[in-house]
Amino acid sequence: xxxxxESLTTIGxxxxxxxxxxxxxxxxxxxxxxxxFIGVVSFVLAIPGGLLLAFMKMARTRVVRWPATxxxxxxxxxxxxxxxxxxxxxxxxxxxxxxxxxxxxxxxQPFLFGIDFTIYLRAxxxxxxxxxxxxxxxxxxxxxxxxxxxxxxxRSLGMSTPQAMAFVIIPQTVRRIxxxxxxxxxxxxxxxxxxxxxxxxxxxxxxxxFVASTFNQSAYMVAAAFYLxxxxxxxxxxxxxxxxxxxxxxxxxxxxxxxxxxxxxDAEHVVAHSEGIPTTGSSPNPITGGPR
Amino acid sequence: MSDQAIxxxxxxxxxxxxxxxxxxxDLEVTKGEVVVILGPSGSGKSTLLRCVNRLEEPTGGEVWFxxxxxxxxxxxxxxxxxxxxxxxxxxxxxxxLTAKGNVMLAQQKVLKRDKATAAxxxxxxxxxxxxxxxxxxxxxQLSGGQQQRVAIARALAMDPHVMLxxxxxxxxxxxLVRGVLDVMRSLAxxxxxxxxxxxxxxxxxxxxxxxxxxxxxxxxxQGTPSEVFDNPKSERTKDFLxxxx
Ligand SMILES: Nc1ncnc2c1ncn2[C@@H]1O[C@H](COP(=O)(O)OP(=O)(O)O)[C@@H](O)[C@H]1O
Ligand SMILES: [Mg+2]
Numbered sequence: 001x002x003x004x005x006e007s008l009t010t011i012g013x014x015x016x017x018x019x020x021x022x023x024x025x026x027x028x029x030x031x032x033x034x035x036x037f038i039g040v041v042s043f044v045l046a047i048p049g050g051l052l053l054a055f056m057k058m059a060r061t062r063v064v065r066w067p068a069t070x071x072x073x074x075x076x077x078x079x080x081x082x083x084x085x086x087x088x089x090x091x092x093x094x095x096x097x098x099x100x101x102x103x104x105x106x107x108x109q110p111f112l113f114g115i116d117f118t119i120y121l122r123a124x125x126x127x128x129x130x131x132x133x134x135x136x137x138x139x140x141x142x143x144x145x146x147x148x149x150x151x152x153x154x155r156s157l158g159m160s161t162p163q164a165m166a167f168v169i170i171p172q173t174v175r176r177i178x179x180x181x182x183x184x185x186x187x188x189x190x191x192x193x194x195x196x197x198x199x200x201x202x203x204x205x206x207x208x209x210f211v212a213s214t215f216n217q218s219a220y221m222v223a224a225a226f227y228l229x230x231x232x233x234x235x236x237x238x239x240x241x242x243x244x245x246x247x248x249x250x251x252x253x254x255x256x257x258x259x260x261x262x263x264x265x266d267a268e269h270v271v272a273h274s275e276g277i278p279t280t281g282s283s284p285n286p287i288t289g290g291p292r
Numbered sequence: 293m294s295d296q297a298i299x300x301x302x303x304x305x306x307x308x309x310x311x312x313x314x315x316x317x318d319l320e321v322t323k324g325e326v327v328v329i330l331g332p333s334g335s336g337k338s339t340l341l342r343c344v345n346r347l348e349e350p351t352g353g354e355v356w357f358x359x360x361x362x363x364x365x366x367x368x369x370x371x372x373x374x375x376x377x378x379x380x381x382x383x384x385x386x387x388x389l390t391a392k393g394n395v396m397l398a399q400q401k402v403l404k405r406d407k408a409t410a411a412x413x414x415x416x417x418x419x420x421x422x423x424x425x426x427x428x429x430x431x432x433q434l435s436g437g438q439q440q441r442v443a444i445a446r447a448l449a450m451d452p453h454v455m456l457x458x459x460x461x462x463x464x465x466x467x468l469v470r471g472v473l474d475v476m477r478s479l480a481x482x483x484x485x486x487x488x489x490x491x492x493x494x495x496x497x498x499x500x501x502x503x504x505x506x507x508x509x510x511x512x513x514q515g516t517p518s519e520v521f522d523n524p525k526s527e528r529t530k531d532f533l534x535x536x537x
Contacts, residue, residue: 147382147384149380149384150384150386152347152380152384153378153380153386153443154386154398155347155370155373156347156373156376156377156378156447157373157397157398157402157446157447157450158370158371158373158374158398158402158450159370159398159401159402160370163401163402167401168386168397172386172387172388
């Protein structure tokens with residue numbers, strides 16, 4: 001009994017030291033906007049890229065399809081961490097990048113939250129290019145989940161294919177993939193932590209610095225709390241959106257598949273991801289609720 | 293050939309891979325005429341209708357709509373489709389739009405009508421199909437019969453010169469069929485040119501100016517309803533009508 005109490009106290013001291021936590025709080029808090037900013041901007045930038053890749057993958061001609069397939073396979077088939085290392089250190093070696101820095105020295109000035117713009121630039125670059133590959137599959141599966149009759153009805157009314165896409169197919173796709181897309185954001189947001197390894201002063205790096213100087217793990221718990229502050233409410237929202245979607249798709253005249261996306265896509269996505277996702281836990285959809 | 297012909301189909305052929313589905317169909321539909329197409333499942337009725345607005349690409353022959361060769365690569369197919377209304381078995385309403393939104397969309401995007409005009413036409417057409425009280429409902433909130441009537445209104449709003457109906461009532465519960473057939477009946481009475489694929493023999497008898505019987509990708513027999521129903525010449529027609537009755 002005493003031994004148990006003792007080990008609990010030890011765990012408490014190592015991980016949940018109140019004093020250390022309160023010291024770490026302002027430090028992690030100051031890095032919180034960095035993580036959120038990088039996550040949000042990269043996510044937004046990934047959307048057009050993902051759409052483009054999705055349309056390329058659905059193209060009739062192989063010449064268009066092939067590069068997109070190659071890109072998606074390579075990006076999803078290699079570790080994000082490796083991609084981060086390549087971009088962070090490789091990009092700076094490229095002549096065009098060096099010219100850019102020389103011509104626009106302001107890029108090296110502190111931008112937001114005391115971090116220079118080239119750091120953000122590389123973070124956006126690698127995360128959005130990575131996320132676009134995952135989004136491509138989400139968009140493609142979403143678009144293809146819309147019944148064929150929708151396109152036919154639109155075309156039979158005289159709409160062009162782009163018009164039918166813009167006013168009939170995409171609006172329905174957006175509603176359908178919104179939960180999945182939000183889950184993708186959750187994954188991306190957590191992935192910003194990997195940037196700690198290349199010196200981006202986001203939450204994980206700042207807490208690691210604190211841990212290193214205090215020999216106490218408590219700062220990590222503070223960081224964890226801040227990640228959860230974003231991921232848990234978003235995860236709940238995902239679950240709610242899915243329920244609402246299931247409810248509202250009762251009509252429309254055409255039969256719909258019971259799950260959001262085709263099963264083979266789910267399997268692919270799950271295999272391609274490699275770490276856990278703390279979302280609703282009750283989500284029936286392997287993409288939105290599954291491991292990455 | 294009558295210069296009143298709205299749709300003229302000459303030796304139309306369509307194959308899916310090795311499967312020849314239409315094996316040389318000739319058919320002419322004149323202005324104001326209601327042509328009902330009958331035939332067993334798989335005989336090519338849907339494919340025939342879908343070739344008229346080129347939802348299927350014919351593999352041979354000609355499809356004319358008024359003065360336009362529909363299956364000419366140079367034809368602007370969207371211009372043709374503006375004037376050919378189509379009603380599908382599965383309704384295919386746009387589920388993210390209300391009944392009114394469904395009827396307005398193509399008016400605005402294709403005919404470039406302004407919003408007020410499109411809305412006015414939408415309300416008029418929805419009223420015409422008996423849904424004046426449902427204009428702000430989403431498809432999911434409507435019965436199958438109501439959805440199909442919205443789909444008809446959506447097609448009518450484009451001022452089509454011909455309407456294609458592909459088994460418009462086949463997906464409906466029996467008690468909802470009447471309402472849709474009544475709308476089609478009144479359309480016919482109002483002089484709309486119609487090509488109707490249906491299994492509703494009562495409708496065919498009452499409304500059709502001409503009944504066309506198809507089997508295995510060809511037109512086997514055609515004539516007035518009484519010619520075809522009361523005095524079928526072909527064994528295949530007799531057989532089919534015998535099964536239906
Ligand atoms: N897109 C398609 N691909 C392959 N075969 C098709 C396709 N559409 C129709 N068919 C085939 O063509 C034949 C005629 O179909 P359809 O025109 O739908 O007949 P109906 O409407 O008279 O029942 C059927 O054998 C059907 O399986
Ligand atoms: Mg059919």
